[in-house]
Amino acid sequence: MPRTSKSLRTQASAGSRAAPVAVGLSREVIVEAALAEIDGKGLAAFSLRGLARSLGVNASVVVWHVGNRDAVVAEVLRLVLQDTLPPRLPGQPWQAWLRSLFMRFRAAIQRHPNTAPLIGADTVSNLRPDFALVEAILSVLAEAGVPEDRLCSTYNAVQAALVGFVTQELAHMPTEDLQSWQAGIQANLEDVDAERYPHLVRLLPSLTNRAFILRWQNGAVVPMDSSFEIFVNHVIAGLEASLPKPAQP
Amino acid sequence: MPRTSKSLRTQASAGSRAAPVAVGLSREVIVEAALAEIDGKGLAAFSLRGLARSLGVNASVVVWHVGNRDAVVAEVLRLVLQDTLPPRLPGQPWQAWLRSLFMRFRAAIQRHPNTAPLIGADTVSNLRPDFALVEAILSVLAEAGVPEDRLCSTYNAVQAALVGFVTQELAHMPTEDLQSWQAGIQANLEDVDAERYPHLVRLLPSLTNRAFILRWQNGAVVPMDSSFEIFVNHVIAGLEASLPKPAQP
DNA sequence: ACCTGAACACCGTTCAAGT
C-alpha cells in the first residue's frame, strides 16, 4: 500500500546509502507528487529531478515508471481534469449543461492554476484523450439542433472557447520581480496618451489589473468572474443564433 | 549597418580565435534571429545558446543586449504580432472590423505557428503591452453599444476569444515520434465503444485529425478554417445578442 | 560599449549495474 507522504524513504538521509530496493512507488503516487510540485513551484520550476528528490528517489525511476517529462505532465493534467464532465440532469436544457461544463472546467483549473498553460498551448491534452468529453459536447450540440455537417466545426468552436478563456485568465506571470513588474505596468498605464487612447484612459480604473494585457496578477489572485460570465453568455448566445431557425409559430 | 545573414562573423570558424570586438549586433537583429530559430526548431528546442551560435557569438551577448530568455521571447512575439491591428475603414460596421481583427491575428500566427504557445499561456504578452489593440477593441465595443460598466468585461471576453482559438489550433505537437503517435491515436479511435460514444463513432470520419483532442497534426498542417469561421460567427453573434435592445420601431 | 570565456547550478534521458 503506497504512502503519499513527502519522502517514501527513511528520513535519516544523511549517511544512509540505502540499498536499491522497491520503495512502493507507483505511477499514481508519482503523478500525485508531480501535481503537488507543480502546485507549489509552478510549471517552469518543475523538473523530474526535483520531483524525484521530493519522493526521495533517483530521477531515473520517474522515467522508468511514467516515461518522459511530457508523459508526466499529461498525466498530471488528466488528474486535474478528472470528474470535470457534469452529469446531464433530466430535462436540463442544453444551454444549462453547457454552462455547467464551462464552470466546472474553470473550477478544476482554478484548483491548480499552475497547470493552466497545459490545457491549450501544449497538446499534452491529446496524449490522453477524454472521449467522454468529446461525446458529451457532440451529443448536446446535436440535440440543440446543430446540423450534422457542422457538428465537427461547432464542436471545435466550443472546445476552443472552453479552454481559451481559462488559459488566459490563469496564465503564468513572472514570479520573482512582481514588485518592479507591477510598478512598470502602472507607470506605463499612467503615461498613456489620452488623445490617442481615449477609451483606455477613461476606463483605466476599471481596467487596471483587471483586463487582459493590462494586469500584473492572474486569475488565481484576481478572478475574472464577470468577464467569464459574459464570455459564456456570448458562447451560448452565439451558438443559439447560428442554429437553423425552426418554423416559428 | 547590421547584416541579417546567419553568421555575422567570418565563416572561417575552424581555428579562428576572433578578438572580442563589436560585431554589429543589435537588439533588433537578435530578435529577428530568435524568430528564425523558433520558426525552424520550435519553442521547446529554442535556447539562448543556440541563438547565440546561429549568430556566431557568445551566449552572454544575447543577455547583454536583450535581457533574459523571457524578454527575448516577448520581443519575438511583438515582432510576430506587429501590424496585426486592422485599420478602421470608413463606414465599416463594427462586426466587420472585429472579423478582420480575428482573421489578421490568426494569419499572423499562422506565419509563425511555433510562437502560438506564447500568445495565451504565457503572459509574455503583457511584457510589451499593445495599447493600440486594447483601445481599438474598446472603441469598437463602445460604438456597438456595450454599456460603459460592461466594457471591461466584454473586452476580456473578446480578447479571450481572439487568442483562444488560435492558441489551440496551432498548439505544439510532439515532434519526433509522429508516426507512432498518429498510430496510437488512430488505434484508440478505432477501439471506441459505439454504444457509449455513438456520436463520436458516427462522426469519426469527419472528426479524425480534424477535431481538437482527436488530431495528431496541428493547424499549421491541417488548418481548421471552417471551425474558425463558426467560432468568429459565434463571438460576433453572442456579442450582438448581449447588447441592450434599442427601441424597435 | 560590446564582446569572450569560464564558471555555477542546474536540466532530461540513457544505461550499466545492483537486488
Place this chain on the structure above:
DNA sequence: ACCTGAACACCGTTCAAGT
C-alpha cells in the same frame, strides 16, 4: 520488477576580463 549512480549533452545566467 524496481531502484541506484554515473554519464552525456545540454541549459540560463553571472561575472571577470578583454578591447
